[in-house]
Amino acid sequence: MKINCESTREILIPKDLFERIIGQDEAVEIAKMIPFQRRHLLLVGPPGTGKSMIAQAIASVLPRPRYEISVIDNPQNSERPIIEIRDEKQIKSDMNKKKTLGKIVTPYEIPSFVAERFGFRCRRCGGFSSHTEFICPHCGAEKIRSGNIFEKYSQFPQINESGKMRVATTRRIADGKEELLIYERTNEGVVTLFTADELKEIETQKKRNVIVPLNRSTFVQASGNTETELLGDIRHDPYGGHPHLGTPTYMRVVPGAVHEAHEGVLFIDELSTLKETQRFLLTAMQEKTFPIVGHNPMSSGAAVRVDNVPCDFIFVGATNINDLKYVIPPLRSRIRGDGYEILINVYMPENQENTNKMLQFIAQEIEKDGRIPHAAKGAIEEFLKESKRIAKSIDGVSGYTLRLRNLSGLIKMSGDIAKMEKSELIERRHVIKAIQSAKPIEDQLRDKYGNWWKTETADYGITKPKVGPETA
Numbered sequence: 001m002k003i004n005c006e007s008t009r010e011i012l013i014p015k016d017l018f019e020r021i022i023g024q025d026e027a028v029e030i031a032k033m034i035p036f037q038r039r040h041l042l043l044v045g046p047p048g049t050g051k052s053m054i055a056q057a058i059a060s061v062l063p064r065p066r067y068e069i070s071v072i073d074n075p076q077n078s079e080r081p082i083i084e085i086r087d088e089k090q091i092k093s094d095m096n097k098k099k100t101l102g103k104i105v106t107p108y109e110i111p112s113f114v115a116e117r118f119g120f121r122c123r124r125c126g127g128f129s130s131h132t133e134f135i136c137p138h139c140g141a142e143k144i145r146s147g148n149i150f151e152k153y154s155q156f157p158q159i160n161e162s163g164k165m166r167v168a169t170t171r172r173i174a175d176g177k178e179e180l181l182i183y184e185r186t187n188e189g190v191v192t193l194f195t196a197d198e199l200k201e202i203e204t205q206k207k208r209n210v211i212v213p214l215n216r217s218t219f220v221q222a223s224g225n226t227e228t229e230l231l232g233d234i235r236h237d238p239y240g241g242h243p244h245l246g247t248p249t250y251m252r253v254v255p256g257a258v259h260e261a262h263e264g265v266l267f268i269d270e271l272s273t274l275k276e277t278q279r280f281l282l283t284a285m286q287e288k289t290f291p292i293v294g295h296n297p298m299s300s301g302a303a304v305r306v307d308n309v310p311c312d313f314i315f316v317g318a319t320n321i322n323d324l325k326y327v328i329p330p331l332r333s334r335i336r337g338d339g340y341e342i343l344i345n346v347y348m349p350e351n352q353e354n355t356n357k358m359l360q361f362i363a364q365e366i367e368k369d370g371r372i373p374h375a376a377k378g379a380i381e382e383f384l385k386e387s388k389r390i391a392k393s394i395d396g397v398s399g400y401t402l403r404l405r406n407l408s409g410l411i412k413m414s415g416d417i418a419k420m421e422k423s424e425l426i427e428r429r430h431v432i433k434a435i436q437s438a439k440p441i442e443d444q445l446r447d448k449y450g451n452w453w454k455t456e457t458a459d460y461g462i463t464k465p466k467v468g469p470e471t472a
Contacts, residue, residue: 001355003381007425008374011363017057021050022361023348023402028054030340035061040285040315040335042271044324045344048405051318052221055267058316059219065263069212071306073250078241079304081250084206088214101201102184102192110183110191114167118185119143131189207248211255211309218264220313222257224274224281227295231280232256232309234294234301241300249304253292258284261313271317272326281315282331288312315339347391347399358384358400365411372415378428379414386410386435410438 005011014020021028027043031054034041041058043051068091072082086094107120107128115121119131127138136143165185170178180196224230232255239246257266258281268274274281284290290311294301317335319327335341348354362383366374375383384400391401401407411426414434418426439447 001350001352001384003355003359003377003384005359005377005380007376008359008363008366008380011359013360013364013367017053017060020360020364021053021057022357022404023345023354023400024050024054027342027344028057030342031058032061034058034314034316034339038314040339041317042327042332042335042339042341043316043318043344044321044341045318046320046346046403048403048408049344049346050402050404051344052267052269055221055265055316055318056219058314059217059265059267062218062264062314065214065216065218067263067310068210068214069255069259069262069310071209071211071250071253073207073248078249081209081253081304081306083306083308083310084208085310091214101198102194105183105191105193107191110193111169114169114183116143117167118165118183118191131185207250209251209253211253212259212262216260216264219267220257220261220264221267221269223270224257224268224277227277227280228254228256230256230258230274230277231284231290231295232259232292233296234292234299234304236296236299236301238300246300249301252301252304253306255292255309256290258290258311258313259292259309262310264313265316266313267316267318269318270323271319272323275326278328278331282328282334284311285313285315285334344402346395346402347397348402349399350388354400355384358387361404361407362411365408366415369412369415371419372412373418373423373425375411375414375426376428379426379431382428382431382435383407383411383414386431410434413438 018028018032031041033039035058041054043054045051066087068086070084070086072084074080074082107115107118110118112121112126115128116123119134121128122136122139122141122143124141125136125139127136129137129143134143135141164187167183169181169183171181173179182194182196182199184192184194186192222230227233232253234249235247235252235254237246237252241247241249241252268281271278280290288311289308292306292309294304296302315335317327332341348357359380362375362380366372387400387407388398390403390406391397391399394401394403410431414426414430417430417433421430423430
C-alpha cells in the first residue's frame with residue numbers, strides 16, 4: 001500500500017474523538033447515537049483495542065452538567081442528611097444573597113475595644129498594626145494580653161464554627177432604642193459588620209456539603225474494586241460526630257462513582273471484577289438514584305444514610321471475551337433492553353483506506369506522548385509490517401492488527417531510542433532495534449534458556465540431569 005507522506009508531521013489528526021478511533025466503524029456508528037438517546041453500552045473484546053476511547057468519545061459530545069448535588073444538614077436528625085439539587089441560576093442567586101449580607105469595614109472604623117480584641121490596636125499606646133503581630137511594633141507591649149487575668153479571659157473574642165472571631169456591641173438608634181451589632185474577623189484579617197438580623201439570616205442558611213459540583217467532567221472511570229469507590233461511603237469520625245469536637249455528619253458524606261457520573265458517562269473496564277457489586281450497579285441504573293451509606297459496621301458512619309442521591313448516567317462497560325460469563329445475566333439483560341452489546345474488532349483488512357488509518361494512529365500516538373519525535377517514512381513502513389505480523393501471529397489473519405496497545409508500546413520505545421540518539425525523526429533502524437527489545441518476557445526467556453523446563457528452574461539453579469550410561 002502507498003504511504004502518502006514523508007513523515008508523520010504531514011498527517012492531520014482530527015479533533016473529533018470519534019474520528020480518532022481506528023478500525024471500529026460499527027462500534028463508532030452505534031456509539032454516536034448513545035449520547036443523544038442516552039443508551040447503555042457493553043464492549044466485548046481483548047485489551048488495547050480502543051474500548052476506553054469509545055467511552056471517552058461518547059462523553060466528549062455530552063452537554064455540560066446542569067445540576068449540582070449537595071448534602072444538607074438535618075438539625076432534626078443528623079444521621080439522615082438531606083439531598084439538595086441546584087442549577088446554575090439557583091447557585092448564583094444564593095451566592096449573591098450572601099454577598100449582600102454584612103458590610104466590610106477597616107480596623108480604623110471599628111470601636112477601639114473591638115480593635116484591641118481583634119489584635120489590631122495596642123492597649124498601651126493605641127497604635128495600629130497587623131493582627132498577626134502579637135507584639136506592638138510601636139511600644140513593644142503585648143497587644144492581646146492584659147495585666148488583669150479576669151479581663152483577659154472575659155474579653156477574648158468568641159470563635160464560631162468557621163474559626164472566625166466575633167465581638168458583639170450595641171449602638172443607639174432612633175427613639176433611644178439600641179441595636180445589636182456583631183463584628184466578625186477572619187484569619188486573613190477581614191472585618192465584617194453584621195446587624196443581629198443579618199447574622200440570624202446567615203446562621204439559618206443551610207449548612208451545605210457539595211459532593212457533586214456543577215463544573216465537573218462528563219467522563220468518570222471506575223475500577224469498582226471496592227463498594228466505597230463505586231457507591232460512596234460515610235467517613236469515620238473518631239469523635240462520633242460530637243457537636244464541638246467531631247465533624248458534622250453531612251460533611252462526612254463521600255459520593256461514589258455512580259453519583260459523580262450523574263448526567264455523564266460511567267465507564268468500568270474489566271466489568272467482571274465487580275462480582276456481586278454488579279447488582280448494586282444494576283439498581284443504580286434502574287432507579288437513577290442510589291443511597292449513600294456507611295459500609296464499615298465499626299465506623300461512626302454506619303448508622304448514617306443519605307437517600308435519593310441522583311445517579312442518572314450513561315453506562316459503558318468493557319470486558320474481555322473470556323470474562324463475559326462472569327457478567328451477571330440481569331445486568332446484561334438491562335444493557336440489552338436499554339442499549340447495545342458490541343463485539344470489538346481485532347483486525348482490519350489491508351487496503352489503502354485502512355493504511356491511511358494506521359498512519360493516523362501512529363501520528364496520534366506520537367502527538368499524545370509529546371516526548372518523542374515524529375516518524376520518518378522508513379519507520380512507518382516498519383510499524384505497518386509489525387502490525388501485520390501481530391495480526392498474523394495472534395489472530396491468524398492477514399491485515400492490520402487492532403490490538404493497538406501493543407503497537408503503541410513499540411512506537412514509544414522507538415521514539416525513546418531516537419530521542420537518546422538525538423535524532424530529528426524516528427528512523428527505520430530505531431524501529432528494528434525496538435522490535436528486538438520489545439519482545440514479551442516469554443520470548444526473551446525462551447531465547448535465553450532454550451526451553452520452558454530450563455526457564456522454570458532458572459530461579460532455583462536446578463540443572464537438568466544427564467541421561468546416559470553413567471546414570472542408567
